[in-house]
Amino acid sequence: MSCPVCDIDLQKLNELQKTEHVESHFNDQVILLDDDDDDNDQVQCPHPGCGATLLFDSLADHLYAHSFEQESLPQDQVHITSTPQDVSIEYEGVITRGIMDAVNAHYKTIRDSHYWLSRDTAHIYSTAEDIGWGCGYRNAQMIFSCLLDDPVYADHIKSVFAGIPTILELQQTIEKAWQEGFDPKGREELNGKLVGTKKWIGTTEVAALLRYLRIRAEVVDFTKPSGNHSTHPKLFQWVKDYFTKSKLSGQRLETTEQSELPSSSSTVTSDVTTEKKTGHTACGGNNLAESESCTESSEQDFHGEPGRKRTKLGSSKVAAAAAAMSTIGTADSGTLPPLYLQHQGHSRTIVGLEQSCRDQNKMFLLLFDPLKQKRFMLKVFTPSRGTAIQRNMRRSISQEKHEQYEIVFVDGLLSSEEREAAKIVKVYQRFD
Template identity: 30%
Template sequence: MAFSACPICNFSVPTHELERHANLHFIGEDEARDMEFAWRIALLPPIPSPTNKYISIFVDSAPSSSHGIDARVDTTASEGNRNDRGHASLVLSQKREVLYKIEFDLMAMLRRCLELERGSSRTVLCGYIDHFQSIVSHDHGWGCGWRNIQMLSSHLIKQRQEAQQVLYGGSGFVPNIESLQRWLELAWNKGFDPPGSDDFNQRVHGMKTWIGTTECAALLRSFGLRARIVDFSTRKAAGVSGPMDRFLSKGVDSSIAVSIGEKSYRDFGKGKGHQVLARWVWNYFSSSNTGESGNQPVVLSEKSPLYFQHDGHSRTIVGIQAKPEKKNGMLQYNLLILDPSERTRALEKSLSRNSGWQQLIKRGVRTLRKPQYQLCYVDPGIASGEELEELKNMHSALHEL
């Protein structure tokens, strides 16, 4: 067996275990113990039991130990239960993504910087979220979609208890890209998004494969989450309706009033193009907040972040700012975006110093020049039964730019 020295502690470990060992240096003691525990279980060979259709797995053969786990894998499972065995196996073998550790809550720092800005503006932000950056030596150029799934997952695990209990087997952490690829393949095996599954020939694990909002929705829906998709396109959208239309209930051709402080500004909906997308994002985040006063310059929304896809790249929208223009009083929107291509350390540094963060996070409507955009968001609650079956088929609401 080949051995290699750990670059962190210089301890000699088997070469095939070097990556796992090194990653343990970057997480907490409790997390490291949990990962080691799961890894040991994953390596255990199957135990045949002809008299009992269930297999009970215990570490160190100690059922009464605090580390005891009853995996209860059904060895008589039929074709319909095969995915259950795959789910249980993946829960034990998945790996946690190693994050760059920041000292303070990223969104709390962003909120503070927004509150310090001068001028009349109002901002709506989502709650907690971690930033997952692409790594040059690992996923640069193709991994942005997976990183956005990680960002969205970090929010759901932290902010929604029902999501935390079902996501990734209730592990309570965000898996790495390789594990997410296996979760997507399992979602396809369960029947979620058959056309998309066919496009990838039912396989993504270990491949440098671009994905988008459809794959994000299929993965999250496989856990019962109500992931929705909405399209914004320059093509005609006659007769299109969907779950997102309620956020545009005032219509594109009507004016929208937005309260900023003690004043109310009119956002005239007759503007064409990507203002439609910006108004939708504003209405989405503003339709549900944590009960904070509308007079505050920055308020928190209970809505999930938005997976934001366009040709060539994807990012995560964590909020939106509305600011009246001096000339005509119309609202100018700035999307607040976390980009996987940005360095987490650079984001932390700019926000902590309140300097340069605007160039990394703010994106005005004028920067939206693509002919088509797609968003994915997650409604509260867990689907089951007939509703879960319906979620296997992908549909979107289409709005014309």
């Protein structure tokens, strides 16, 4: 193997050394200032002329503030100036495959947690060239890394892209979608121009892109905190419901009204309303005690189809089963696509969820963050993978305190008629 950047022979190096060599060519990215076991590292801002020292958790907001500096430039100056956008992620060296298998192997050794994972997804991180504005593109690439391995979606994607699309290809395709009438409001807000610029994209652009490819993509809006201390337990519960109950077989969640979303390119806020879906239960299939609370009434699954009424168990049997499960974790290694998660200033990809067996309210999102560099993600392949997952992927309810979140989820294919109707991106489900 030779280095894709300098072409030097890397044959004698191990995989970690090869990765470190390639990454050395991108030496003006996020600089880790400590490497202890704390969950929140100190980093140095990579923005030219800044270099501020801050905690990793505040990096996205800090870079978001820098984005307004570039937004104030004349439009013809807001362009890529160094690394070409039209370069494959393999050449960039930004992709790490196999992480999901390592995460799955780790959780199989954990007895006191349930966990659910998406289908296999590659982690892709932002380079020095796109950090601060490219997270939406990088998360879209992660979604495509999964969908390209799914026969349901692969042919539709490969009709446009040879593989995981480059940032330039994503920009070009979103512009083509706009030209066909997709997301006209987003097109207007971004002045109909993405190619060659550093404009960031959000939920509406990602949804429009997928719909253009005949992939059904829906937006769920969590408009404000639903728990104490600005937390979002409803978001975590929704993610659990998605991974435990979603059946991607063309079934649909019937909403009585859908409302058009504003473009997420500038903010994630919205003043539109939709009627909440009734009958959307929060039963997890892995906890019998929790399931018992929903046995009294017929329920509807994630896509709104009438569910079978659960068979009511005797209370003693439920108690015994729940007690047994309280110390034995259960697993789902993944059949569903990951989720695109947006908040103001940053986006990430949800690849799974962990829930404590002893405390049903203790849940953790498992995230792929484009700001996490490859050398950190590679630690999941080492004996200390548990620590690596905790530091680089795992986020608790108390750690996610942004005012508003949006999720894009993939749900099968669109017919020609549905594709035409899907050109206006609307809120699919809203939690006020």
